[in-house]
Amino acid sequence: MAISFTDLHTETGLRTLEEFLSGKTYISGDQISKDDVKVFAAVTKPGDGFPNVSRWYASVSGVLSPRFPGEALGVKIGSQAAVSAAAPSTEVSKESAGSDDDDDLDLFGDETEEDKKAAEEREAAVKASSKKKESGKSSVLLDVKPWDDETDMKKLEEAVRSVEMPGLLWGASKLVPVGYGIKKLQIMMTIVDDLVSVDSLIEEYLTEEPRNEYIQSCDIVAFNKI
Structure with a gap:
């Protein structure tokens, strides 16, 4: 102008x-x-x-x-x-x-080509900054179920916590009786929404080899935005 x-x-x-x-x-x-x-x-x-x-x-x-x-x-x-x-x-x-x-x-x-390029770079920087600000976190409570009452729950928990990726932080856990001597693992985790998909975490990591030796299935009990 x-x-x-x-x-x-x-x-x-x-x-x-x-x-x-x-x-x-x-x-x-x-x-x-x-x-x-x-x-x-x-x-x-x-x-x-x-x-x-x-x-x-x-x-x-x-x-x-x-x-x-x-x-x-x-x-x-x-x-x-x-x-x-x-x-x-x-x-x-x-x-x-x-x-x-x-x-x-x-x-x-x-307006010169240099001016246009500089304007585009500033706009891209603003968008990137806005995206970072909008990226939130969530707290997730997960039920991890063993195959039977003979499954080593200590090794099951070790298998769960062995999953590491950017934006994932494992929290507190406890064993909860299910019945017939079987217990399930309830574990908290905090995720960065733009980096971690809970569905992918379960399907591609927790219920795949070698962790599926201990883990039969996983369910999301609670999912809350932080």
């Missing part, structure tokens, strides 16, 4: 220019250009409240003064026209003032 300066005789306009000149030597880069001449012609000498504008104003003034005894002449920005005590040559006037048909000053122009 183009930025135009059309009210540089007001405090609001000077404040806009103050922010724009932060970290810059001249409006269009490190060299003075016709953009500086145009804006210079529309600005009255700024006060102490605009340090960036004051620095820029003094720099432009130092460059223009040897060429123009007064300020930049014949320069029009919007409805504001600058009047000078001395008239420069036609060639200089064309170079510094540009066309009299210009109503506003576009300080940025067309």
Whole structure:
């Protein structure tokens, strides 16, 4: 979006220019250009409240003064026209003032490929940051059932806890009687939702070899978001 300066005789306009000149030597880069001449012609000498504008104003003034005894002449920005005590040559006037048909000053122009790439990278970084913030955790209570009453429950629990993956943390456990001398293992775990699927954990790890030697089946008893 183009930025135009059309009210540089007001405090609001000077404040806009103050922010724009932060970290810059001249409006269009490190060299003075016709953009500086145009804006210079529309600005009255700024006060102490605009340090960036004051620095820029003094720099432009130092460059223009040897060429123009007064300020930049014949320069029009919007409805504001600058009047000078001395008239420069036609060639200089064309170079510094540009066309009299210009109503506003576009300080940025067309977006370059570098600008587009930088904007895309910033947008991707914001999305990645938002996704990280949205990634939550859950607390899961799991029932792990043995094959029979002869299953070594200590080895069964060791088999369960041997499953390690990013985003998975095993917690407290206890043995719960089922009947006929059979006990099941109830165990807590905390998972990062984006990293661990409980269904995949059961189907691809807990009930597959070699752990299925002890584990007959697994059931989710409780699933709570943290």
